[in-house]
Amino acid sequence: MQKHTDIATYTEITPTAPIYVGQHGGRAKCLQRLVRLDMPVPRTIALPFDKVQAIAAGYPPNTAAMIAEFGEDALISVRPSSEDPDWGGPRAILNIGMNDARHAALCETEGPATANALYLRFIQAYAVHVARLDPDMFDAPILTPCADDPDLSKALATALRAYEDETDEQFPQDPARQLGEVLRSMARAWAGTTARLLRQAKGAPEDAGLGLVVQQMAMGIGSGESGSGVIQFVNGTTGEPQITGRYKSQSQGRDALGAKSEAIFLNKDPRGTSLAEILPEQFEALVRFGKLGRERLRDEMQIEFTIENGELVILDAVRVSRTSAAAVAIAVSLAEDGIISREEAVLRIDPRALTEMLHPQVDPEAERDIIASGIGASPGGATGKIVFSATAAQASLAQGDDCILVRRETAPEDIRGMHASVAVMTEKGGMTSHAAVIARGLGVPCIVGAHGISINHRDKILKLPDGRFFTEGDIITIDGTTGEALAGAAKMLDASLDGAFTTLLEWADEFRDIGVRANADTPTDALTARRFEAQGIGLCRTEHMFFEDDRLTVMREMIFAKQPEDRRASLDQLLPMQRADFIELFKIMQGQPVCIRLFDPPLHEFLPSTREGMRELAESLDLPLSDVTRRIANLKEFNPMLGLRGVRLGITLPEIYDMQAQAIFEAAVEASKHGDPVVPEIMIPLVSAQREAELVKTRIDAVASAVRFATGVEFTFRLGVMVETPRAALRAGDIAQNAAFLSFGTNDLTQMTYGLSRDDAGRFMSDYVQQGVFSEDPFHVLDTDGVGELLMIGADRARDAREGIMLSLCGEHGGNPESISFCRKAGFDYVSCSPYRVPVARLASAQLAI
Numbered sequence: 001m002q003k004h005t006d007i008a009t010y011t012e013i014t015p016t017a018p019i020y021v022g023q024h025g026g027r028a029k030c031l032q033r034l035v036r037l038d039m040p041v042p043r044t045i046a047l048p049f050d051k052v053q054a055i056a057a058g059y060p061p062n063t064a065a066m067i068a069e070f071g072e073d074a075l076i077s078v079r080p081s082s083e084d085p086d087w088g089g090p091r092a093i094l095n096i097g098m099n100d101a102r103h104a105a106l107c108e109t110e111g112p113a114t115a116n117a118l119y120l121r122f123i124q125a126y127a128v129h130v131a132r133l134d135p136d137m138f139d140a141p142i143l144t145p146c147a148d149d150p151d152l153s154k155a156l157a158t159a160l161r162a163y164e165d166e167t168d169e170q171f172p173q174d175p176a177r178q179l180g181e182v183l184r185s186m187a188r189a190w191a192g193t194t195a196r197l198l199r200q201a202k203g204a205p206e207d208a209g210l211g212l213v214v215q216q217m218a219m220g221i222g223s224g225e226s227g228s229g230v231i232q233f234v235n236g237t238t239g240e241p242q243i244t245g246r247y248k249s250q251s252q253g254r255d256a257l258g259a260k261s262e263a264i265f266l267n268k269d270p271r272g273t274s275l276a277e278i279l280p281e282q283f284e285a286l287v288r289f290g291k292l293g294r295e296r297l298r299d300e301m302q303i304e305f306t307i308e309n310g311e312l313v314i315l316d317a318v319r320v321s322r323t324s325a326a327a328v329a330i331a332v333s334l335a336e337d338g339i340i341s342r343e344e345a346v347l348r349i350d351p352r353a354l355t356e357m358l359h360p361q362v363d364p365e366a367e368r369d370i371i372a373s374g375i376g377a378s379p380g381g382a383t384g385k386i387v388f389s390a391t392a393a394q395a396s397l398a399q400g401d402d403c404i405l406v407r408r409e410t411a412p413e414d415i416r417g418m419h420a421s422v423a424v425m426t427e428k429g430g431m432t433s434h435a436a437v438i439a440r441g442l443g444v445p446c447i448v449g450a451h452g453i454s455i456n457h458r459d460k461i462l463k464l465p466d467g468r469f470f471t472e473g474d475i476i477t478i479d480g481t482t483g484e485a486l487a488g489a490a491k492m493l494d495a496s497l498d499g500a501f502t503t504l505l506e507w508a509d510e511f512r513d514i515g516v517r518a519n520a521d522t523p524t525d526a527l528t529a530r531r532f533e534a535q536g537i538g539l540c541r542t543e544h545m546f547f548e549d550d551r552l553t554v555m556r557e558m559i560f561a562k563q564p565e566d567r568r569a570s571l572d573q574l575l576p577m578q579r580a581d582f583i584e585l586f587k588i589m590q591g592q593p594v595c596i597r598l599f600d601p602p603l604h605e606f607l608p609s610t611r612e613g614m615r616e617l618a619e620s621l622d623l624p625l626s627d628v629t630r631r632i633a634n635l636k637e638f639n640p641m642l643g644l645r646g647v648r649l650g651i652t653l654p655e656i657y658d659m660q661a662q663a664i665f666e667a668a669v670e671a672s673k674h675g676d677p678v679v680p681e682i683m684i685p686l687v688s689a690q691r692e693a694e695l696v697k698t699r700i701d702a703v704a705s706a707v708r709f710a711t712g713v714e715f716t717f718r719l720g721v722m723v724e725t726p727r728a729a730l731r732a733g734d735i736a737q738n739a740a741f742l743s744f745g746t747n748d749l750t751q752m753t754y755g756l757s758r759d760d761a762g763r764f765m766s767d768y769v770q771q772g773v774f775s776e777d778p779f780h781v782l783d784t785d786g787v788g789e790l791l792m793i794g795a796d797r798a799r800d801a802r803e804g805i806m807l808s809l810c811g812e813h814g815g816n817p818e819s820i821s822f823c824r825k826a827g828f829d830y831v832s833c834s835p836y837r838v839p840v841a842r843l844a845s846a847q848l849a850i
């Protein structure tokens with residue numbers, strides 16, 4: 001006890017006082033900076049974290065000494081000062097020191113209306129936040145003067161009586177006791193479980209401390225022109241220079257913000273009186289302080305001020321709260337004005353926040369009637385009519401209507417429907433389920449694993465747990481950023497890819513030391529990849545190309561072919577289409593590397609699953625229905641993710657890879673005629689044994705020779721292997737002998753390392769994360785301990801076997817900052833991610849290198 005009462009318990013904030021963010025909090029430090037800038041800040045003292053912690057534990061603060069600092073007659077306020085203002089803190093309490101005697105004195109000097117208002121506010125705050133009495137009894141309405149009680153004297157009497165009735169004691173009169181109780185209640189509020197959980201959710205550490213600042217009140221209520229307000233010098237939504245804020249006569253604290261209709265404007269405004277008109281000098285001073293704050297505090301600040309009988313007093317300054325777009329605009333403008341360095345501007349932006357800028361967003365302030373929530377798998381917001389099938393989505397697009405595809409889960413055959421939709425929601429699935437991966441690639445907002453909803457595809461009904469239901473054509477909004485689906489059309493904010501965004505990323509590229517490519521399957525993806533300045537394509541999944549209408553039929557014929565010659569005949573029809581796809585991609589990428597993955601999925605994904613579909617297929621192939629159903633049954637696998645797919649198809653039905661290689665080489669020859677020589681990269685999926693790579697390599701080399709011979713053109717290419725199975729990582733040394741590069745496919749590698757289906761994990765992932773079984777969804781953030789160890793083993797063994805072998809990662813983790821950090825430390829050459837995550841990856845890798 002002795003220890004805490006005797007130590008220097010508080011520090012007056014002067015220009016040279018030892019005030020530290022890590023001991024007294026951000027607000028205390030900021031106030032010291034304002035003092036150093038000679039701003040008219042009232043006398044303030046700061047209590048450090050350890051003192052506040054001791055107060056919470058029951059040690060009595062020496063409040064008599066504090067009161068003496070301010071003088072017996074002063075009124076004072078207490079505000080929280082946590083290390084990071086975003087972690088919040090208890091509410092400020094104003095007018096401490098008001099009591100009957102002070103009230104009587106103020107009645108004399110300022111009149112009863114002022115004295116009553118000040119006392120009443122304090123009683124209200126004290127009763128609710130310190131004595132923890134029922135807020136209803138001390139509600140705001142009793143603070144408002146009315147015809148019956150113009151100077152609030154009745155309200156004051158009522159409040160004092162209510163306090164006494166509830167506590168059986170008189171309202172505390174001793175300022176030292178008042179202050180002691182306020183400090184104790186604020187300290188305890190911070191130590192409470194709810195407050196701790198709330199701030200931890202905002203990123204605060206478990207032991208985050210709270211400092212408190214005790215400040216002499218400036219009287220916004222009183223004689224002459226008195227009032228309070230806030231002012232800022234940029235628009236918090238766009239980051240553009242603009243003076244905004246509010247001022248309200250006869251008010252305190254943040255009153256002006258609560259009562260917009262009564263508040264007056266700051267700048268000259270045709271809509272009404274402004275502070276600039278009624279107090280031009282004070283307004284000029286505020287503008288000067290704003291400029292000074294920006295230059296010396298090196299950020300855009302919102303200044304809280306009071307006018308006390310015509311005199312300007314600065315109470316506080318906090319960073320202007322801002323959208324991601326504004327954060328980028330502000331950081332770039334500060335760097336351009338030489339106030340911060342480019343490095344600092346790059347470091348100030350949370351890479352994930354960039355994603356918000358790439359898509360229209362649901363206005364965070366908008367009303368939300370939440371009908372479902374799940375995993376926000378692809379960010380952005382979109383409104384449209386519900387459709388329950390890919391066909392309905394295409395029909396809707398044809399009619400020019402925006403639609404939202406709602407499915408239990410999606411399969412490759414839904415891709416065209418996803419293309420036609422403005423957003424997607426699935427009942428099942430996790431971060432790497434089909435819907436999630438495709439939606440991110442398309443830049444379409446998406447929610448997966450929307451638990452609680454039930455979808456009846458046949459009757460076209462979406463049912464909610466609360467009994468409500470939606471049918472086809474009903475309008476909903478998908479917020480893929482928060483993972484919430486909303487009834488009706490919500491208010492949107494536009495995407496903001498302006499000059500500041502481009503400038504910031506240009507600066508980021510100057511610092512970064514790991515490459516960033518894009519996963520791009522279509523010309524649209526490739527164009528997006530270029531727009532976001534990816535350094536090539538790191539993964540082109542070719543199977544999506546076979547789902548186009550005309551190709552699907554040929555593909556199915558190929559699957560039903562009994563003999564290799566028949567299979568080859570079908571593939572011959574697909575060859576020119578594939579070649580055209582690749583020519584287009586090569587042209588768009590203009591000589592940048594393009595890494596094409598050979599065919600990967602199990603064949604059954606190309607076959608119909610309904611009886612109706614099978615009948616149609618039998619008709620189009622001119623086969624008996626029984627043949628079709630038999631073949632489909634033959635292809636059925638118990639665990640298709642671990643069955644006949646990837647290189648296993650390449651080994652057992654080699655004609656598919658032959659055709660793809662031929663298409664790639666012929667396209668490279670063709671595209672090279674029009675521009676820089678194209679050096680295609682080809683990679684083999686799902687390898688687990690060296691011999692697989694060896695066999696495929698032999699055939700592909702043969703195809704290359706044949707194309708060189710047929711075209712008379714020399715070309716080079718690189719053949720690599722995707723490391724997606726734990727065995728491939730362990731045997732990377734052998735495999736590297738037949739591979740010019742290795743690309744770690746961490747979606748499958750995570751699935752196989754955990755033995756956890758990427759399509760089913762979403763159902764229970766949130767339970768697992770909540771209970772701390774996994775710290776994060778390993779399909780989202782790379783599991784550096786387990787999967788990461790396999791990556792390291794694979795990388796080391798591959799490098800030992802083949803010096804300088806190119807290494808990369810192309811799973812969904814490629815767009816995740818923590819995972820990029822791992823790849824960079826492991827010395828990978830590049831990461832590849834969905835085109836819409838390229839900006840995030842560029843910025844995150846720059847931050848890692850600074």
Ligand code: PEP
Pocket residue numbers: 437539541600724744745746747748749810811812
């Ligand atoms: C992977 O498995 O990490 C990968 C990139 O391939 P896909 O997601 O297509 O299985």
Ligand code: MG
Pocket residue numbers: 685724745747748
């Ligand atoms: Mg894979």
